[in-house]
Amino acid sequence: xxxxxxxxxxxxxxxxxxxxxxxxxxxxxxxxxxxxxxxxxxxxxxxxxxxxxxxxxxxxxxxxxxxxxxxxxxxxxxxxxxxxxxxxxxxxxxxxxxxxxxxxxxxxxxxxxxxxxxxxxxxxxxxxxxxxxxxxxxxxxxxxxxxxxxxxxxxxxxxxxxxxxxxxxxxxxxxxxxxxxxxxxxxxxxxxxxxxxxxxxxxxxxxxxxxxxxxxxxxxxxxxxxxxxxxxxxxxxxxxxxxxxxxxxxxxxxxxxxxxxxxxxxxxxxxxxxxxxxxxxxxxxxxxxxxxxxxxxxxxxxxxxxxxxxxxxxxxxxxxxxxxxxxxxxxxxxxxxxxxxxxxxxxxxxxxxxxxxxxxxxxxxxxxxxxxxxxxxxxxxxxxxxxxxxxxxxxxxxxxxxxxxxxxxxxxxxxxxxxxxxxxxxxxxxxxxxxxxxxxxxxxxxxxxxxxxxxxxxxxxxxxxxxxxxxxxxxxxxxxxxxxxxxxxxxxxxxxxxxxxxxxxxxxxxxxxxxxxxxxxxxxxxxxxxxxxxxxxxxxxxxxxxxxxxxxxxxxxxxxxxxxxxxxxxxxxxxxxxxxxxxxxxxxxxxxxxxxxxxxxxxxxxxxxxxxxxxxxxxxxxxxxxxxxxxxxxxxxxxxxxxxxxxxxxxxxxxxxxxxxxxxxxxxxxxxxxxxxxxxxxxxxxxxxxxxxxxxxxxxxxxxxxxxxxx
Ligand code: ADP
Ligand code: MG
Numbered sequence: 001x002x003x004x005x006x007x008x009x010x011x012x013x014x015x016x017x018x019x020x021x022x023x024x025x026x027x028x029x030x031x032x033x034x035x036x037x038x039x040x041x042x043x044x045x046x047x048x049x050x051x052x053x054x055x056x057x058x059x060x061x062x063x064x065x066x067x068x069x070x071x072x073x074x075x076x077x078x079x080x081x082x083x084x085x086x087x088x089x090x091x092x093x094x095x096x097x098x099x100x101x102x103x104x105x106x107x108x109x110x111x112x113x114x115x116x117x118x119x120x121x122x123x124x125x126x127x128x129x130x131x132x133x134x135x136x137x138x139x140x141x142x143x144x145x146x147x148x149x150x151x152x153x154x155x156x157x158x159x160x161x162x163x164x165x166x167x168x169x170x171x172x173x174x175x176x177x178x179x180x181x182x183x184x185x186x187x188x189x190x191x192x193x194x195x196x197x198x199x200x201x202x203x204x205x206x207x208x209x210x211x212x213x214x215x216x217x218x219x220x221x222x223x224x225x226x227x228x229x230x231x232x233x234x235x236x237x238x239x240x241x242x243x244x245x246x247x248x249x250x251x252x253x254x255x256x257x258x259x260x261x262x263x264x265x266x267x268x269x270x271x272x273x274x275x276x277x278x279x280x281x282x283x284x285x286x287x288x289x290x291x292x293x294x295x296x297x298x299x300x301x302x303x304x305x306x307x308x309x310x311x312x313x314x315x316x317x318x319x320x321x322x323x324x325x326x327x328x329x330x331x332x333x334x335x336x337x338x339x340x341x342x343x344x345x346x347x348x349x350x351x352x353x354x355x356x357x358x359x360x361x362x363x364x365x366x367x368x369x370x371x372x373x374x375x376x377x378x379x380x381x382x383x384x385x386x387x388x389x390x391x392x393x394x395x396x397x398x399x400x401x402x403x404x405x406x407x408x409x410x411x412x413x414x415x416x417x418x419x420x421x422x423x424x425x426x427x428x429x430x431x432x433x434x435x436x437x438x439x440x441x442x443x444x445x446x447x448x449x450x451x452x453x454x455x456x457x458x459x460x461x462x463x464x465x466x467x468x469x470x471x472x473x474x475x476x477x478x479x480x481x482x483x484x485x486x487x488x489x490x491x492x493x494x495x496x497x498x499x500x501x502x503x504x505x506x507x508x509x510x511x512x513x514x515x516x517x518x519x520x521x522x523x524x525x526x527x528x529x530x531x532x533x534x535x536x537x538x539x540x541x542x543x544x545x546x547x548x549x550x551x552x553x554x555x556x557x558x559x560x561x562x563x564x565x566x567x568x569x570x571x572x573x574x575x576x577x578x579x580x581x582x583x584x585x586x587x588x589x590x591x592x593x594x595x596x597x598x599x600x601x602x603x604x605x606x607x608x609x610x611x612x613x614x615x616x617x618x619x620x621x622x623x624x625x626x627x628x629x630x631x632x633x634x635x636x637x638x639x640x641x642x643x644x645x646x647x648x649x650x651x652x653x654x655x656x657x658x659x660x661x662x663x664x665x666x667x668x669x670x671x672x673x674x675x676x677x678x679x680x681x682x683x684x685x686x687x688x689x690x691x692x693x694x695x696x697x698x699x700x701x702x703x704x705x706x707x708x709x710x711x
Contacts, residue, residue, distance in 0.1 A: 030174025047168035072096030248676035292464035310438035316464030317634035318598025338412025371397035575603030585611035659705035
């Protein structure tokens with residue numbers, strides 16, 4: 001190694017990038033903008049792919065159709081005029097040992113500033129044959145190995161880090177192209193001391209056959225020449241696997257610590273269940289629970305009766321009946337003299353819960369109140385003091401519940417419905433209104449298994465897999481605009497048969513006004529199209545009593561067709577509604593469409609969903625819609641969604657408590673996540689927190705993952 005390796009150990013990685021050779025103020029700020037401050041940040045930003053340049057070819061040996069690497073000197077370069085407007089052709093002549101070769105790029109005029117005669121370049125791309133001009137390399141990936149004026153960097157090229165082997169390709173950062181980054185990374189690696197401190201305990205590394213940190217960092221940037229290109233690009237070499245393991249291990253270790261801290265918590269009052277409580281619960285039950293509901297309820301009640309606070313996720317597809325399970329849990333808490341808060345993401349849903357729950361409790365001695373942003377000042381005041389005195393036992397509301405001045409006498413159970421719509425913070429704030437209350441969060445957006453190990457890693461999970469008896473899967477089709485008339489005919493058939501339906505309009509925040517107008521206009525049009533039936537309109541901008549009125553009329557069957565924005569995504573429950581038309585289905589996400597569709601298929605009649613789209617579908621929109629038409633299984637849809645969108649998009653990284661990962665990939669590396677979790681648990685329980693882990697943990701959690709501290 002180079003003499004610099006005698007620098008004091010460990011600290012190299014903490015050095016700031018802006019003090020490195022070759023990084024001026026401009027680049028320093030570009031790096032900073034990309035979130036890169038230290039050499040550690042640099043080394044943990046891995047190549048986006050690798051290219052095999054060990055096979056540099058002679059230009060005269062190339063054949064049309066193959067992809068190849070060539071290396072040579074730029075003879076001439078420039079934009080060529082073309083007759084097509086808006087189309088440019090950049091042409092370059094390169095000389096290698098064998099002769100001259102033509103290279104072209106389409107529509108990349110900025111290359112004028114990249115290539116100059118005299119430069120040495122390395123190119124990789126597809127060889128084509130075109131009638132005028134013959135053989136050429138077209139749109140290749142390129143790298144200027146050395147500029148005409150700059151000879152000092154030739155040595156880097158010649159020792160083979162840039163060419164003549166497997167070469168890492170980095171994503172550009174501002175003005176720092178892949179070549180620069182490669183040089184920076186190489187310099188840094190060469191300065192690493194022989195021993196780099198390692199958060200992975202030796203025994204663990206041996207068990208999983210993982211190399212040390214130093215070796216792994218080298219291998220993940222500059223792999224040995226014999227390494228398989230394919231394995232590298234799939235991120236599965238031992239070096240890469242080790243770095244993935246390192247990241248996931250630190251993450252899982254933090255989660256394990258959190259779980260341990262939680263297990264040490266003790267609620268002020270542990271609930272009890274006796275015959276009186278059971279009778280009280282049975283008295284409100286309007287139907288027989290499904291086996292899935294029973295199991296979930298039993299688990300939840302066990303949690304309530306344990307000294308540690310419950311922290312449970314109840315997961316179950318739309319319509320599986322989570323509300324009644326939550327209500328029964330609420331009854332147990334109330335029978336134990338504790339108050340309960342049920343928080344829903346929209347006013348409409350809170351109102352719906354209130355309307356369905358209040359009658360069930362009317363014969364009990366418990367008082368239920370509603371509190372939303374729409375509640376007037378007087379109602380708020382009264383509700384507030386009733387809760388503070390303990391005269392109200394169950395409060396149903398929106399995020400209005402987390403407002404600062406709302407206090408409880410003794411809040412024992414917090415229930416959060418459709419939790420995917422809330423941030424971690426809101427959950428925590430509501431929870432803090434009690435003294436270590438039990439927390440139950442519910443969601444119909446299934447968390448794929450992969451993610452269950454992450455953001456939800458500190459939640460226990462219950463799943464309801466069955467639906468209430470008699471339900472039939474909704475039949476779903478995808479239809480273009482040309483089919484509108486026949487879709488209307490179909491809807492008319494359902495309405496004439498005495499059933500009801502929805503027409504859903506997308507509402508995009510940016511164009512909310514326009515969309516509202518469109519939805520309103522649509523309601524008018526449909527009132528004419530379905531002149532024999534009553535058409536109603538529902539959207540989030542309506543006053544809450546107007547909304548309540550239309551919902552009551554729809555529930556009572558007086559309104560037959562409800563034109564609505566996505567406010568009906570959660571909570572609306574009218575079993576007689578059997579048909580849903582979604583306008584502009586291409587604009588919705590998969591999970592959202594699935595939620596929307598859950599508004600039909602709630603009774604025993606066959607229900608239908610028609611997804612109408614405008615224009616031509618993009619490939620991903622088509623994939624979304626056809627996934628929806630293919631299956632009604634929310635779990636399958638969630639997995640699809642994860643594939644199509646990635647975890648960050650799906651849950652919203654900051655919101656959900658998902659870590660920002662540098663190497664690992666939540667879907668690709670699921671198996672490693674599982675192993676990391678097991679290792680973290682075992683090591684923590686057998687040895688406590690190893691020194692080496694401790695040294696990295698806090699920094700990893702706060703600075704890198706962007707999560708609140710471990711503690
Ligand atoms: P979600 O899980 O989507 O919140 P809900 O709790 O709103 O589902 O329940 C959907 C519908 O199914 C409601 O009308 C509810 O009354 C009904 N339901 C729930 N459980 C049962 C059951 N065991 N038997 C019959 N109907 C049920
Ligand atoms: Mg629900």
